[in-house]
Amino acid sequence: MLLVFIMAIQIITLSGCWDYRDINSVALPQLGAYDIHEESRSGTSDLPQEEKLVDLTVVIPNLSEEVKAKFRIEKTPGLLIGNSRGQKPYSSPGDYSPAVASIIVFGEDEAATGLNKLNEALSRGAKNPHTVNYSVAEGRGENILRVPTDDYSTMGDYLRLLLRSSEKRGFIPSSTLHQFEVDQNPGKNPVMPLLIIKDEKVMVNGAAIFNKDKMIGKVGLKETQYLMMLRGIESNGNLPYILNKDGKIYDYGSLSITNNRKVTMERNGNEFTFNISIILEGGLNEHSSNVLFTQNKDLRKEIEDQVTSDITEGCNKFIKRMQEEYKVDCIDISKYALAKWRKELQPTIDQGFIENVAIKVDVKMKLKSIGELN
Amino acid sequence: MKKISRKPLADDQAWKEAKQKIPDTQLPAALNDKMQMLQPYLQKGADIITRPFYLEGEPPLSAVSIHLNKVIDDEALNQHILRPLMLNCRRESIQDLGAQNLIDAIYKTSITASQIRKINTFAALVQTIFDGFTVLLFDGIEEVLVIDIHGGEFRAIDAPPAEQTMRGSREGFIEILDVNIALVRRRLRDPNLVVEKTLVGTRTRTQAAILYIADIADPKIVSEVKSRIDQMNLDGIVASGYVEQFIEDNPYSIFPQTFTTERPDRMVPLLLEGRIGIIVNNTPLALVVPALFVQFIQASEDYYERSIFSSYIRILRYLALLVAISFPALYIALLSFQPELIPYDLVISFSRARSSVPFPVIVEALVMEIIIQLVIEAGLRLPQQIGQTVGVVSGIILGQAAISAKLASPIVILIISVSIICTYALPSASMVLTTRLLRLPIMLLAATFGIFGISFGWMIVQTHLIGLESIGVPYFSPLAPMRYPDLKDSFIRVFLKKMNRRPVSIPMQDRKRQGNDGKGPEQQ
Amino acid sequence: MKDKAGSTISSKQLIFLIIGSQIGIRLLYLPREITGIAQEDAWLAMLIATIVPIVSLFLIDRLGKRMPEMGFTQMSQALFGRFFGSILIILFIVYVIGFESVVVRIFSEVTKLYLLPRTPLVVIVFMFIFTVVYAGSKGARVIGRLNELLFYLLLVNFLVLMIPIGEADYTNLLPVGEAGWDGIGRGVLIAAQYYAGIEILLVFYSLVNRKDEILKAGIIATGITAVLYVVIVLICESVFGVAGMQHQLFPGLVLLKVVQIPVIERLEFIFLFFWMGMGARPAINMGFAASLSLTQLLKLDEKKYLPYLLMVIGLAMYILALLPPNLLTVFDMARYAGYGFYVIGIVYPLIYLIMAFARGGKVKQSA
Structure with a gap:
């Protein structure tokens, strides 16, 4: 009976197969770049309001092994992302399946105008994962896609390996769709890794600072490091140190460290004081002098102190810059104030809050291991 | 009832x-x-x-x-x-x-x-x-x-071909009823073991014996089985399979509701749990009722090996059941409906592999599935040596030829082969048949509705299984209705010493199996 | 009483039956609905709201104790007379059809959205109704067992929903109690609707074989449901933040998409396997309850005609589920259906009890 029923349903429904799409007729974009529309290349169909258009550039690997090119790059303009996808059928065969893309590169100019309108299409499409990695390119995003890759099969492969869990390898923030959305909650602001092209290669060069969905600044690699530590993104990275005595360098080297953050806060009327304690733990990679740690008990302490003062200084400088220049909380501490006085603070937390609070940084460095050499 | x-x-x-x-x-x-x-x-x-x-x-x-x-x-x-x-x-x-x-x-x-x-x-x-x-x-x-000096030429007692074990006895049932009863009796010398002979088939007048342990088996089930056997009115009963079809509750189901075994040492523990054995003359396969779904995933060897190994193997078998039924369907569903659910590299390598195959995934999978089913069928009927050759030849040559002729991608051959291997990892021949049959509708559902279709198919199968009964006993017990004490002997098998009570899934009169409620006699 | 031998369920199965009627697709959008009102204190509202199903449970148990062997239909007709009793039953059936058609529609919409964007809604709804009718026609015993099994299977789904806990930020849950009594109170009113499903006990009371354990089973069931609800609210709140969650239509499903796990990449993968069971379960239970009441109302043989009446009810659900033009209307309908729970879950047993008190000893004779 069961079988008869199933067969009956089959007969009724097999006439449909509405959603059946053969995998070989599907275009599987690996990464995309979202940019402001370039005037020179006009649309393939009549599109409204030329000045508001965006360009969607995607890398689609070629499935057949018989063709020479490993992938092709497709660029279509549109009012927004969904509209740009709608232009694909004119220029490329294959059923466009955006849900498989794993990297999005935003152009710098586009990011400055606000990304929520572009993020929409990815977030609204129910099949899209919210783990797609976001990054900002210096200049146009599509240029990143067009950088020739000989050592990786596609730029997508390269960027995926570069950006996915990048914080495990260095002080590079990684941002996903989910984080981008969550970081726009009251009192929070997103950051994204910043990509540049240098010597025909794509590399990470710092971070992009956002005020909600609008990019407002870029910071270099060194500052990104402080940003990561202040923001409390747990990461592993490499830190150099230089020890001076009487104006003379007597030892230098590098440490591999992991960071951690604890925030406490006090309120006095309308005066807010945040205490950020950054805990760094790590081991020595190398050092230049042949001083033995067992003989010179102070060396370890000196390295720790040096790193502590370096980081404290850098962090304070960064906080100053944030409060004076960016005027947004990109180190994710307002949430602790919200956790206590949400009703009161929530309406004004994003306007003029972070500029007027006192932020104290306390760095603790613990050199836990020195490796196998003495 | x-x-x-x-x-x-x-x-x-x-x-x-x-x-x-x-x-x-x-x-x-x-x-x-x-x-x-x-x-x-x-x-x-x-x-x-x-x-x-x-x-x-x-x-x-x-x-x-x-x-x-x-x-x-x-x-x-x-x-x-x-x-x-x-x-x-x-x-x-x-x-x-x-x-x-x-x-x-x-x-x-x-x-x-x-x-x-x-x-x-x-x-x-x-x-x-x-x-x-x-x-x-x-x-x-x-x-x-x-x-009565029955005799003449008959097959000697032999190792059961379909239920071989490493550690169990090498004796299997043969065609002669009296010998089979003796094989059981030799293992179960309880005076309470009842052997009732009856004749089935109006013309063939085949002897059949009903075996049960009088003070364990539930008399209601015994009389139900007897009455069902008495009600049989076919002129010819030549094998136990005939009897099976007459006594099962739901003849239209694709799930076996009667347990068949050719091992007396598999039958005896089942009798000891309050089940009823039916041996039909001229068939080396005995029937045991009531049968539960979990029984078909269990092998006699599970009880001979130590419990950790048998539990591991059992979990593997459940996995095999799942894979055997839904692996090809999953391949179809993922590739044709939800490619975003598989890692990107895998999608690309899958679609590269089948970029030269001109058919849709479902056609490719169906063709391979049917070819392999036919190969199995051919191998079964042919003499053993030729059968093996057919298997090897078709396995290697057909597969290779299909790939190079661009009829199928290597992945689909891999997927179908894995599901076939999983099918034959199941210890019961009747469950193997069920699995082979069930795979096809689930594949078709997957081709129509993707993962939603598989989910639908499983839901229907699951509901059907729960609704089945074997001689009035819930077939899917101890999973639904959940019989917590019986879970000791379903997905896993616990240490024999811990199984103090007989499973409650099978109605019986005497629950106590051993010892003083939890402690073995020597463990005072 | 008619032959009930083949259709009793154990009190343990009753626990799973009640849970199964309560938890369904609503699990996936409930955090948004409640945080929209009670803000960070949604979980508190969810917890306090258990009072409503417990009150309902007590009332039904009281009522059942007075007339333990009577089915819902007979009870109504005995208390209110043939005509008014029948009207009450018909209202109950209409409520079930309305409520479950909303559930089926939302589930079909989600299925369409996530899995089968181009498949017509008609077909998806048909698949759900088919499952409901197929499972429901097998009778109370099978439904009891099915709920038992599905509870354990769907626990897997629930555990999958808990994996994104690594993304959680506890500051999103703080401060506690800021929504105030006003916010929490209004939250409770909405939250209590998500415990709808307990009213299935009206019909199943006479089918449970050990009446003395019903109250305990009901409380355990409500407790388990409350724990699952509170956990899902807490996870959604801490992962998305209250403000962020308002953008999600189904925060429960988005939870699955925010983390990436090795090998199978996406969590939906596991989740979707039990999709059908999760979607159809409440509709199976309630649909069966409605068709059982209908057979008793029409005085038909339960074994023979129940599947056909279930088909009729399924058809009604099918048509009603396809009526609303879009998902937003369905959410509005869901809210109305939720208020219907107050009527069936609280008002019904209350007026029945009052009537029973008023009638006193005369009930037994007229029955």
């Missing part, structure tokens, strides 16, 4: 007709009259051997022995019946003793065969001849001696 709606019978039309053909009269005394009456039945049976002889005496008593050729043990007939009667028989005359006493004297003093009885009606005489007994007819005596 659910009953199959069939015509009520026991002594109904067909039986009566069959009986009416043979006049149910008393036998005459004279040998010639008896032979005269038998003549119509004997003359058309070339395999019926009538052997006239004389019992020595004054006057010699003429007698005839009738038996079917090669059904009885010739040696026994000669040694234990004919020889003593012809050579050593006492010489008392009929007149001296009287007919009644003479026949008693004959079988008490002369015949050394052990199974012997007397009958005196014609119908019974004819039946016993055709049932394979040796009958002795004497002149002047109405009663006839019936001697």
